Amino acid sequence: MSIKVRIPAPLQKLTQSKEEVEAGGTNIKELIDALEKDFPGIKERICDEKGLVRKFINIYVNGEDVRFLQQDATPVKDGDEVSIIPAIAGGR
Amino acid sequence: MGLREDQIERYSRQILLPRIGGKGQQKLLDARVLIIGAGGLGSPAALYLASAGIGRIGIVDSDKVELSNLQRQILHSTADLGRTKVDSAKDTLNAINQDAEVVPDQIRLTSENIMDIIAKYDIIIDGSDNFPTRYLVNDACVISGKPLVHGGIFRFDGQAMTILPGESACYRCLFPEPPPPGLVPSCQEAGILGAVAGIIGTMQANEVLKYILGIGNLLTGRLLIFNALDSSFRQVKVPRDPKCPVCSEKPTVTKLIDYEQFCSLRQKKEE
Numbered sequence: 001m002s003i004k005v006r007i008p009a010p011l012q013k014l015t016q017s018k019e020e021v022e023a024g025g026t027n028i029k030e031l032i033d034a035l036e037k038d039f040p041g042i043k044e045r046i047c048d049e050k051g052l053v054r055k056f057i058n059i060y061v062n063g064e065d066v067r068f069l070q071q072d073a074t075p076v077k078d079g080d081e082v083s084i085i086p087a088i089a090g091g092r
Numbered sequence: 093m094g095l096r097e098d099q100i101e102r103y104s105r106q107i108l109l110p111r112i113g114g115k116g117q118q119k120l121l122d123a124r125v126l127i128i129g130a131g132g133l134g135s136p137a138a139l140y141l142a143s144a145g146i147g148r149i150g151i152v153d154s155d156k157v158e159l160s161n162l163q164r165q166i167l168h169s170t171a172d173l174g175r176t177k178v179d180s181a182k183d184t185l186n187a188i189n190q191d192a193e194v195v196p197d198q199i200r201l202t203s204e205n206i207m208d209i210i211a212k213y214d215i216i217i218d219g220s221d222n223f224p225t226r227y228l229v230n231d232a233c234v235i236s237g238k239p240l241v242h243g244g245i246f247r248f249d250g251q252a253m254t255i256l257p258g259e260s261a262c263y264r265c266l267f268p269e270p271p272p273p274g275l276v277p278s279c280q281e282a283g284i285l286g287a288v289a290g291i292i293g294t295m296q297a298n299e300v301l302k303y304i305l306g307i308g309n310l311l312t313g314r315l316l317i318f319n320a321l322d323s324s325f326r327q328v329k330v331p332r333d334p335k336c337p338v339c340s341e342k343p344t345v346t347k348l349i350d351y352e353q354f355c356s357l358r359q360k361k362e363e
């Protein structure tokens with residue numbers, strides 16, 4: 001299983017500056033756990049202490065926000081493209 | 093009242109465009125646009141809007157021009173150091189086009205003053221640089237039904253989305269809550285490539301022009317994501333959140349709150 005995951009700039013410190021990584025799993029929860037194995041520390045940046053995706057970070061599967069699908073139970077499969085997109089406030 | 097001779101010549105390259113013409117140009121000259129922040133995003137947005145002949149451009153910013161701004165805030169030049177950004181912006185825009193009446197407002201937006209300020213404009217550009225202001229602007233625009241063009245930049249990344257209150261997703265539908273302070277570094281701490289601000293701010297100006305002209309498809313219901321390192325533009329869908337606290341059928345936020353507190357409360361909850 002190989003799913004492409006786009007890593008946002010603020011988390012790239014944890015992925016050796018890689019902005020795209022590959023991970024496995026059959027749903028978003030498994031995918032995040034797989035990311036955590038390869039890049040320790042990344043899960044607590046994405047999820048809160050209850051393991052829920054933080055409210056200022058969105059996860060998209062093929063351009064659709066998992067909040068409007070099945071949250072972290074949203075299924076993923078080989079060839080899917082997952083994007084992690086945090087809120088950014090900069091403007092000046 | 094028709095266009096003057098010099099206006100027909102000045103705007104000829106856009107009047108020529110199908111779906112714009114003299115009628116479209118008149119719409120631009122009659123339009124009133126508010127730009128929040130005369131910085132990295134507000135600079136390119138204001139330059140293109142003034143050049144295009146937007147009749148009135150309000151600019152809100154409480155800061156003064158500093159040397160470290162000039163790498164990206166192209167409204168200001170070295171001679172403007174120490175001046176208020178709104179005065180510097182007014183002079184720059186007036187020098188380009190007298191058709192654009194620039195209304196400078198050197199204040200900090202708050203829950204108390206924002207409603208009166210945005211009421212005087214047709215559409216708002218958010219070029220602010222912090223989460224309290226972004227949620228304040230979003231909520232004020234949703235509550236008063238003002239179209240809003242959001243833009244955000246961070247290092248090599250940019251985001252943009254247009255919000256038509258009641259019709260398309262708002263900023264809270266996209267991100268229900270701000271990150272706790274300290275978790276996301278600011279431009280000051282994280283850095284920003286000037287051209288990224290240019291691309292996103294120009295995108296915001298383009299959205300405003302399309303909205304006023306009534307042409308094309310706005311960036312509504314979708315977030316545009318730009319990455320400078322691989323020169324990629326991507327879009328993700330942004331549906332309206334049926335549980336959105338401000339723009340859903342049964343909103344829980346119906347008047348403005350204390351946004352500094354809203355954004356720092358999150359920190360206490362997180363700790």
Ligand SMILES: [Zn+2]
Pocket residue numbers: 261262263264265266332333336337338339340
């Ligand atoms: Zn909303």
